[in-house]
Amino acid sequence: QPKTPSKDDSEFRDYSHSEISRDVATIKNSVVMHLTATFLRTPASIDSAHAYLASAFSVRDRLLQRWNLTNEYHDKIGAKRVYYMSLEFLIGRTFDNALLALGLRQEYSKVLGDVGFCLEDIIDEERDAALGNGGLGRLAACYVDSMACSNYPGWGYGLRYKYGMFQQQILNGYQVEAPDCWLDSPNPWEFPRPDVTYPVKFYGHLVRDPHSEHRFKWESNVVYDAMAFDVPVPGYGTTNVGNIRLWSCKTNTLFDLNKFNSGDYQGATGGQVAAQILTDVLYPNDNTNDGKELRLRQEYLFCSATMQDILARFRKTNRPLSELPDLAAIQLNDTHPTLGVPELMRILIDDEGLSWDEAWDITTRTFAFTNHTILPEAMEKWPVPMLDKILPRHMGIIYDINLFFLQKVEKQFPGDRELLNKISIIEESNPQQVRMAFLACVGSHKVNGVAAIHSDIIKQTIFKDFVRIQGEDKFINKTNGVSPRRWMNECNPDMSDLITEVVGDRSWVNDLTKVKQLEGKLEDVNFRERWWAAKQKNKERLAEYILTTTGIKVSAHALFDIQVKRIHEYKRQLMNIFSVIYRYHLLKQMSPEQREQEVPRVVIFAGKAASGYWVAKQVIKLINSVAEVVNSDEEIGDVLKVVFIPDYSVTAAEVIIPASDISQHISTAGTEASGTSNMKFVLNGGIILGTVDGANIEIGEEIGEEQIFFFGCLAHEVEDFRHYLRFNQPKPDSALQTAFDMIQRNTFGDAQLFQPLIDAIMRGGDVYLLSVDFPSYIEAHKAVEEAYRNHDEWVTKSILSVARMAKFSSDRSIQEYAEEVWNIEPQPVLNCGL
Ligand code: GLS
Numbered sequence: 001q002p003k004t005p006s007k008d009d010s011e012f013r014d015y016s017h018s019e020i021s022r023d024v025a026t027i028k029n030s031v032v033m034h035l036t037a038t039f040l041r042t043p044a045s046i047d048s049a050h051a052y053l054a055s056a057f058s059v060r061d062r063l064l065q066r067w068n069l070t071n072e073y074h075d076k077i078g079a080k081r082v083y084y085m086s087l088e089f090l091i092g093r094t095f096d097n098a099l100l101a102l103g104l105r106q107e108y109s110k111v112l113g114d115v116g117f118c119l120e121d122i123i124d125e126e127r128d129a130a131l132g133n134g135g136l137g138r139l140a141a142c143y144v145d146s147m148a149c150s151n152y153p154g155w156g157y158g159l160r161y162k163y164g165m166f167q168q169q170i171l172n173g174y175q176v177e178a179p180d181c182w183l184d185s186p187n188p189w190e191f192p193r194p195d196v197t198y199p200v201k202f203y204g205h206l207v208r209d210p211h212s213e214h215r216f217k218w219e220s221n222v223v224y225d226a227m228a229f230d231v232p233v234p235g236y237g238t239t240n241v242g243n244i245r246l247w248s249c250k251t252n253t254l255f256d257l258n259k260f261n262s263g264d265y266q267g268a269t270g271g272q273v274a275a276q277i278l279t280d281v282l283y284p285n286d287n288t289n290d291g292k293e294l295r296l297r298q299e300y301l302f303c304s305a306t307m308q309d310i311l312a313r314f315r316k317t318n319r320p321l322s323e324l325p326d327l328a329a330i331q332l333n334d335t336h337p338t339l340g341v342p343e344l345m346r347i348l349i350d351d352e353g354l355s356w357d358e359a360w361d362i363t364t365r366t367f368a369f370t371n372h373t374i375l376p377e378a379m380e381k382w383p384v385p386m387l388d389k390i391l392p393r394h395m396g397i398i399y400d401i402n403l404f405f406l407q408k409v410e411k412q413f414p415g416d417r418e419l420l421n422k423i424s425i426i427e428e429s430n431p432q433q434v435r436m437a438f439l440a441c442v443g444s445h446k447v448n449g450v451a452a453i454h455s456d457i458i459k460q461t462i463f464k465d466f467v468r469i470q471g472e473d474k475f476i477n478k479t480n481g482v483s484p485r486r487w488m489n490e491c492n493p494d495m496s497d498l499i500t501e502v503v504g505d506r507s508w509v510n511d512l513t514k515v516k517q518l519e520g521k522l523e524d525v526n527f528r529e530r531w532w533a534a535k536q537k538n539k540e541r542l543a544e545y546i547l548t549t550t551g552i553k554v555s556a557h558a559l560f561d562i563q564v565k566r567i568h569e570y571k572r573q574l575m576n577i578f579s580v581i582y583r584y585h586l587l588k589q590m591s592p593e594q595r596e597q598e599v600p601r602v603v604i605f606a607g608k609a610a611s612g613y614w615v616a617k618q619v620i621k622l623i624n625s626v627a628e629v630v631n632s633d634e635e636i637g638d639v640l641k642v643v644f645i646p647d648y649s650v651t652a653a654e655v656i657i658p659a660s661d662i663s664q665h666i667s668t669a670g671t672e673a674s675g676t677s678n679m680k681f682v683l684n685g686g687i688i689l690g691t692v693d694g695a696n697i698e699i700g701e702e703i704g705e706e707q708i709f710f711f712g713c714l715a716h717e718v719e720d721f722r723h724y725l726r727f728n729q730p731k732p733d734s735a736l737q738t739a740f741d742m743i744q745r746n747t748f749g750d751a752q753l754f755q756p757l758i759d760a761i762m763r764g765g766d767v768y769l770l771s772v773d774f775p776s777y778i779e780a781h782k783a784v785e786e787a788y789r790n791h792d793e794w795v796t797k798s799i800l801s802v803a804r805m806a807k808f809s810s811d812r813s814i815q816e817y818a819e820e821v822w823n824i825e826p827q828p829v830l831n832c833g834l
Pocket of ligand 1: 134135136137139286287288372373378450480672673674675676694
């Protein structure tokens, strides 16, 4: 009789709870075991791809063991968990991150070295998990990292897209998109859970419950299965391991054998295709919403599976549903997961039989909502007819949420029809639209922006009336942060070693306040030299990367001036390239002797444009056209180089960011909610050239305004400028005019190609105020150059900046959310006595 372990089988428990031994021999054993048994390799057929896979699987074994421990413990003590719902998780690579977290980097280096591999090459075998567009998705990844590292019980929930963020190729200067087939080879960082699968319904019709006003039965035969994949999130320096649960549409039950047997092969798989497509692709839009029906269905699949899963976990506790908010906090990462609100209402009312009021109380005590943008084109709205067709029950619930909300407001402000119209969740357009930001706001107990200025702006604009109705306290600020694990310790090993030396150990990685101690080293000449040597090495690494990815040779002794982010008009890459053109013009006017005196500069761009965003794609073309002309101009040589690095990604960022002297964050004031790469650059000893916008402002406050180059108009001035420009021609200064002239003289190829970019300024009202900010932008560049000439002062700025960056650790952000929004506490597994 084979023995099945009972729940209190101590042998089984002890075995599963004891850590796998950390010595090199055990690791080697486990890597070899995976090579042979998981991947069918013999010593003769090991290549680096399989060396990576086997190593990664052996690391995964350790993580999953800790994952089990963590979740078992949190279940046992009845810990309250936070669920971070996000349609995007821009994770990047995991192998190196996991090795550092487990403290096993040296051991793996040894094991791999013994069989002739170099750890760095093996790390390079990993494909990025690029399930996000930009800042919003990367923030979600940093946040789950911080939850794990700070021992907060928390999970991320998302979708497992088969195709992540597209691969960007540059052909003839243009962006060309290719699918990101990241799951083509085995993915060690996910654990499939066929046992965790939920049905998700679409379309159909409603049958009213004769016994209850609010209850309905929703009948439909369009039902898809969402299956869970768990992605372990290594906690650095702790036993806790976090989790991101990603849903994928399961299709095998949808194969129609009858159709197949009758010879209709296409029909046989039709249902599978329809289901599969739901989790096939990540929509490649950042800060825009294109209102596609498939996107709505993705959002619902995600929300329904997630709510069912959270409730299934809750039911195991046997506690009454009214206590759900004591065990679960749900954070909506922007409006994309807002259907979670009516979905929870539906389950509580229709399936669990709760009254409307009971359900609403539970729902609003559980959800909280983060707004990440105020760009009008990003505001999610769904046409009522579309929602009604796909999710008839939810449309009904949304109508009721709105009705009860408006009734309350009417009582509070009797007779104010205009107010009701302004705040209604249903916009009275043709067709009517559901305003998701309002639904998220009404369904949540807290609403936050992502930097101080942004949180103020949303209180004065989109949520102004809600502040009046629901009270100031509901609307708070949670300034973003970034993970020091990935964005310092992992991507900048030399600077990290230096900091470790100063602090005495590596504990600063989990407690960034300790970097303050760097200030004590400001006068230490030797330290300063080593600091700069680390920066220089990073610049050389980037120069190498540029050479291999673009073929352009740049000098690592030039000033590295970097702007990497999504290509978007409001981020003003166009202003940057206009200033490069102007600089080129100036250099061409100079004698060779004068040029010799200039600070040599490499201007580096990278970033993707949404596939349907024509203007952004033309900006990429212009950058590449300018690069081609400037880089091949022998007169100019190394004094100016322009580079567009293709296929920006988390992994590329890890090489690019540590190498900056200057990085640009130059959005029109009031448009960039926060920005997070600004934090990463400064944390790596780079200086910011930026507008008074987003988190730039708070970075300036922390590190001192002498450490940052601000320029441009202020957020409160923007509306007046825009108003003026709606009725008056912009007046470009002579520098901007020079740039226009050069383009129009075909200096960078056919001027016709770029005329629409100039027209957007000169005829289109210059919405992003390039003509307004250009003069101060050029002045700021001059100030940068002057400062860079004084090397000593520059090094001081660099060290001081890093020393004062503690606030921008995502650990701080997560702690604030935990204390002020989620009401959860750290629950370290270590010594938990399991
Ligand atoms: C964004 C904002 O544009 C960024 O400024 C912000 O840093 C990020 C995370 O809060 O969210 N909003 C968005 O739609 N995409 C973003 O990157």
